[in-house]
Amino acid sequence: MFAALFKGNKRSVLLKAGVMIAAIALLDWRIVGEIPLGFLYLLPMLAIGFVLSPAEICLFAVLCTLLSEVFDDLRWTLRTGLSRDVLYFVAFLGAGFYVRSVSLSRKAALQHLHEIESQRDARREAEEQLTILIESSPAAIVTTEADGRVLMANEAAHRLLGVPQKELQGRIIYRYLPSLTNVSRYEASQHFRTVMQARGQREDGETFLADICFSTYRTNAGSRLTAMVLDASEEFRTHEVSGLQQLLVGSRIAIGAVSHEIRNVSGAIGVVHQNLAHSGSLNGNKDFEALGNLVVALERIANVNLRQPSDQASVIDLAALLDELKIVVAPSLQEEEITSRWLTEAGLPLVWADRPSLMQVFLNLITNSVRALSKNSDRVLNVTAKYDGTQVVVEFSDNGGGVVRPEDLFRPFQAGAAATGLGLYLSRAFMRSFGGDLRYKPIPDGACFVVHLTPALSTGQE
Structure with missing residues (x-):
């Protein structure tokens, strides 16, 4: 019943308080005898304390004090009446200020609770988004303890390492990425944020080249390591094959240039050989015949087709x-x-x-x-x-x-x-x-x- 008096907007609360003040004043006026009813004004003062400012509460406290003094049957003297009015005023004012303080504290508590709930919801949403991001990432993401025991691994990590889903947690990551063992040898107080390329090993023993981006950090539960791992094997193979093709193409062109020079030199030697053969002075000479065979062999080597194929364009x-x-x-x-x-x-x-x-x-x-x-x-x-x-x-x-x-x-x-x-x-x-x-x-x-x-x-x- 009394709770209903304090509910509503400012206008409705003031209306209820006004009705109570009028009712108490009428009751105090109608009752004859030295029965003070001024304490009943505490009820409307409690109501207005929820909606009024300190100055307005003071005005209502003065009003209730005057009404208490006017309608009671107690004789007023400077000695007794003034002290009684002061006590009335302090009581009414204290009640209003107390309720106002309680109301402000309640509003602050509710606002703080709302902020906590908003932060909780935002944190939960951020965690859900982060979980979705990690699980949907094409890169393998792994979080481990200081001893290398896996705490969390996404779906890509299980695929990369060849481990059935949900079975990587609790295993030692050093079995799959041995190079991370070196990280644990340093002092726990040191933090690393770096990238390295190292050899990795799958569950079936197959090795692969891994690009590892990792960082270490500390939590209340101890040191942690989070690593993002990418399989660089295909890129490495492509790079090596491309390098081999480039080497072959360059070598083919370089050999072609050498063959061109050899062809020029062997052509000049062939002309000299023919001139000497026409003179007849070296006919039957075995060395001269061998020189002719060497010229023919050089021309044959120089004429090998070393054109570069254009199918790589x-x-x-x-x-x-x-x-x-x-x-x-x-x-x-x-x-x-x-x-x-x-x-x-x-x-x-x-x-x-x-x-x-x-x-x-x-x-x-x-x-x-x-x-x-x-x-x-x-x-x-x-x-x-x-x-x-x-x-x-x-x-x-x-x-x-x-x-x-x-x-x-x-x-x-x-x-x-x-x-x-x-x-x-x-x-x-x-x-x-x-x-x-x-x-x-x-x-x-x-x-x-x-x-x-x-x-x-x-x-x-x-």
């Missing part, structure tokens, strides 16, 4: 390849204090090329520019890619002083070359193997090499 996104090139050469350019400027025209068409061979050509051209710029104080390298309407053109230009004898640039085994003189020769051969070309363009105080590429649509490929 495919459609290439040149803009993406140039971005990868920047990543590869950026450290060496910074080390040599070379300012590089890259300008790629927007909307370049796809090109037809062998991706590893094209990357090798670009790297060779930049390496040559770095070597040419080593003697300059102001070092600038410009790389520009554009479409001229028929071909995609990539220009590599520098201010390294230019080339003394441009006519010898693309010849193998040229005199004065930094190494064998095969770099530009092989680069041009690579380009021509998939329909491209490499040319030299002289510029003031520098050199410019122009790579010509065929757009993929013009080759009839989709």
